[in-house]
Amino acid sequence: MKKLESKKMFDQHRNSIRASSDDVAMLSFYQSSLNKTLLSNRNSTSDKTGINKYVILPSSIPYKYFNYLNGLFLIFVLVCFPPYAAFYFRNEMDYQMEHFFEIALYIGDFIALIDIILTFFVSYPNRENNLLEIKLKVIVTNQLHTYGFYTNVISIIPFELTVYNNEEKGWIQILMFRRFLRFHKLFQITTKLDHYFIQSKIWPASKVFLFLAYAVHCLGCFIYMIRDAENTLNYEAHVLGIQRHPNDQSAYAIVMYDALLTILGESVDGVYTASERLFFTMFMLLGAVFNAVLFGQVALAVTSFQRSSLRYQEKMADVFEHMRSLKLPGEVQTRVNHFYDYMWNRNQCLEVDTFLNELSGTLQAEIRLFQHRELIHNVNFFKAIKDPACVVKLCLVMKSHFYLPGDFIVKENEYGDEMFMIASGSCEVLVRGKAVRTFSENDFFGEIALMKNEKVRRTATIRATGYSQIVSLHKPEFLKLMREYPESAQAVYKVMNKQISGYVGGGAANKDFKLILKERSASGLEVNETEIRSPTVS
Numbered sequence: 001m002k003k004l005e006s007k008k009m010f011d012q013h014r015n016s017i018r019a020s021s022d023d024v025a026m027l028s029f030y031q032s033s034l035n036k037t038l039l040s041n042r043n044s045t046s047d048k049t050g051i052n053k054y055v056i057l058p059s060s061i062p063y064k065y066f067n068y069l070n071g072l073f074l075i076f077v078l079v080c081f082p083p084y085a086a087f088y089f090r091n092e093m094d095y096q097m098e099h100f101f102e103i104a105l106y107i108g109d110f111i112a113l114i115d116i117i118l119t120f121f122v123s124y125p126n127r128e129n130n131l132l133e134i135k136l137k138v139i140v141t142n143q144l145h146t147y148g149f150y151t152n153v154i155s156i157i158p159f160e161l162t163v164y165n166n167e168e169k170g171w172i173q174i175l176m177f178r179r180f181l182r183f184h185k186l187f188q189i190t191t192k193l194d195h196y197f198i199q200s201k202i203w204p205a206s207k208v209f210l211f212l213a214y215a216v217h218c219l220g221c222f223i224y225m226i227r228d229a230e231n232t233l234n235y236e237a238h239v240l241g242i243q244r245h246p247n248d249q250s251a252y253a254i255v256m257y258d259a260l261l262t263i264l265g266e267s268v269d270g271v272y273t274a275s276e277r278l279f280f281t282m283f284m285l286l287g288a289v290f291n292a293v294l295f296g297q298v299a300l301a302v303t304s305f306q307r308s309s310l311r312y313q314e315k316m317a318d319v320f321e322h323m324r325s326l327k328l329p330g331e332v333q334t335r336v337n338h339f340y341d342y343m344w345n346r347n348q349c350l351e352v353d354t355f356l357n358e359l360s361g362t363l364q365a366e367i368r369l370f371q372h373r374e375l376i377h378n379v380n381f382f383k384a385i386k387d388p389a390c391v392v393k394l395c396l397v398m399k400s401h402f403y404l405p406g407d408f409i410v411k412e413n414e415y416g417d418e419m420f421m422i423a424s425g426s427c428e429v430l431v432r433g434k435a436v437r438t439f440s441e442n443d444f445f446g447e448i449a450l451m452k453n454e455k456v457r458r459t460a461t462i463r464a465t466g467y468s469q470i471v472s473l474h475k476p477e478f479l480k481l482m483r484e485y486p487e488s489a490q491a492v493y494k495v496m497n498k499q500i501s502g503y504v505g506g507g508a509a510n511k512d513f514k515l516i517l518k519e520r521s522a523s524g525l526e527v528n529e530t531e532i533r534s535p536t537v538s
Contacts, residue, residue: 055134056122063122070115071189077108077179078186079214082221085176086228087252090169105179109156112182116152119143148184155181170229208297212263215290219259219283224251230273263287312344339404342467346402346424368395375421375471378442380499384491390481397477403464412461416449417475425468430461438465447496450478 056063084101088094120140123132133139143149160175190207197203227233233251258268262283271280319340323333356364369376372395376382385391400423403409409427410416421444429437429445439445439462449456450473464470482489 054121054136055139056118057132058122058124063118066115066118070111071185073108073111074182074185074189077105077112078183079217081105081176081179082218083252085173086221086224089173089176106158109158109179112152112156116149116156119149151181151184155179170225173225204297204300208294211297212294215263216256216259219262220252220255222279222283223255223258223262226276226279227255227270230275232270232272232276235270235272263290265291316340335404339402342404343402346469365392365396368392368398371395371400372398372423372471375423375442379421379444380495381421381444381447381492384495385485385488386491387485387488390485390488393481393484394473394478397481398471398473401470401472403468403470405464405466407464409462409464409470410446410458410460412458414458415455416446416458417455418472419444419446419450419478420462421471421473423469423471425464425466425470427462427468427470428465430463431459433461436460444499447499450475451493451496 080101084098084105088098088101091098120143121136123134123139124142126133133142155178157178159178160172163171163175193203193207224233258270261268262280265284265287268280271277316337319336323336328336356367359367369392376391376395382391382394385394398421401409403425409420412431422439422441424441426441427439427445428435429439445462446458448459482492
């Protein structure tokens with residue numbers, strides 16, 4: 001129930017910053033561009049939405065589902081046609097598998113053909129004006145000027161059928177690799193997945209592993225094809241008399257192992273002809289380049305697993321350098337380490353302000369409002385404010401501070417011009433060195449400093465008794481807001497008066513506090529009880 005009330009109050013104050021999702025759709029940049037396009041392109045040749053009836057929007061549900069289907073078949077085709085060309089084509093032992101792969105691959109080609117046709121009708125974002133292009137003629141012209149269109153067309157033309165009856169199957173196998181021209185669409189899929197899994201620590205490593213596996217898979221099929229063409233598949237057994245293990249009959253496993261060795265730059269057994277040497281030399285050179293890319297990606301993938309901890313370690317290394325250069329004593333260094341450890345374990349980030357400063361003012365206000373939502377819901381000081389805009393502005397000017405156990409937040413007799421609220425942790429109040437009370441989460445103190453325009457002295461010392469986050473509110477910002485919102489000011493001062501009356505209203509625990517207030521009042525260093533109970537704002 002308490003969380004629901006807190007959320008309700010947060011939503012109420014947030015609505016003073018921006019419209020809620022019920023009032024206006026929270027649109028992506030793409031959808032906003034579409035809406036802007038619809039308003040600027042209505043004409044007599046368009047339907048009631050302002051879009052030509054033949055134009056397809058990328059966000060339309062049918063087109064999205066077709067893209068999912070096309071993506072699945074693309075992955076299937078790119079994975080299955082190399083082993084089909086290498087192992088199953090014209091293989092009497094596996095006629096059923098050959099027939100299955102042949103039908104499935106041509107279905108994939110047919111779906112790719114539909115995709116090519118649809119691209120002539122799918123709108124695209126115009127980078128010059130950030131609008132979606134919905135004029136059919138412009139879409140067609142743009143499509144004909146892209147390289148991807150022509151590579152896609154070539155990839156679906158069944159060239160191998162023109163020489164299908166040829167007794168030599170080598171050229172037919174090579175022509176089947178036309179489908180590799182569709183590989184660029186696989187990068188488009190992985191780019192979308194990168195955005196979808198942008199916070200995933202597993203995806204970068206998984207992507208590297210999948211691309212490595214696919215490279216080994218394709219290279220293994222190439223190795224089998226060239227050995228088959230050179231008639232060296234069984235050269236060891238028939239000529240050299242070297243017998244493999246009886247269970248080692250998987251041709252695919254053998255070439256996969258040789259392919260992995262080739263990519264890693266290791267020596268490969270079973271290279272007997274000039275064509276094979278030329279082939280393996282070429283792919284070992286490509287493997288050297290691939291290794292550089294691979295290890296770079298592996299490093300990035302490993303780094304992504306430890307991104308947060310590495311950032312913390314880098315920060316702490318910098319802190320240690322500063323402490324060593326300043327020659328700080330061991331006790332101080334220990335407290336500094338404890339401070340950063342507390343900050344890290346609480347926030348998992350040390351540059352929150354840097355992140356917030358990059359955002360727009362409205363987003364900053366909404367995030368600050370969310371950060372302080374517990375204080376807004378639980379602190380009487382905030383609960384008394386009825387104007388949401390006043391609460392939002394207070395959140396923007398409040399500052400967070402972190403204190404270790406034993407740190408002094410304010411000290412007795414010092415001048416002060418800020419009030420404090422405890423977001424987490426606890427503090428104790430000391431008057432003349434004697435503890436008189438304890439503050440815990442959602443309590444506030446130091447409000448006397450905000451009640452007068454002139455400087456006032458602190459009447460007590462406040463010391464943190466645990467790791468604490470304290471939120472401060474300075475007098476200039478506070479007085480300015482109270483002048484802007486006089487009705488809220490009356491309610492706020494009423495709450496403050498009530499709390500201050502509790503300080504001076506008696507009780508054994510507050511005896512010393514009451515005495516020092518009277519002494520300050522008599523000496524002119526502090527406001528008296530009458531002034532406290534009926535403050536004025538100028």
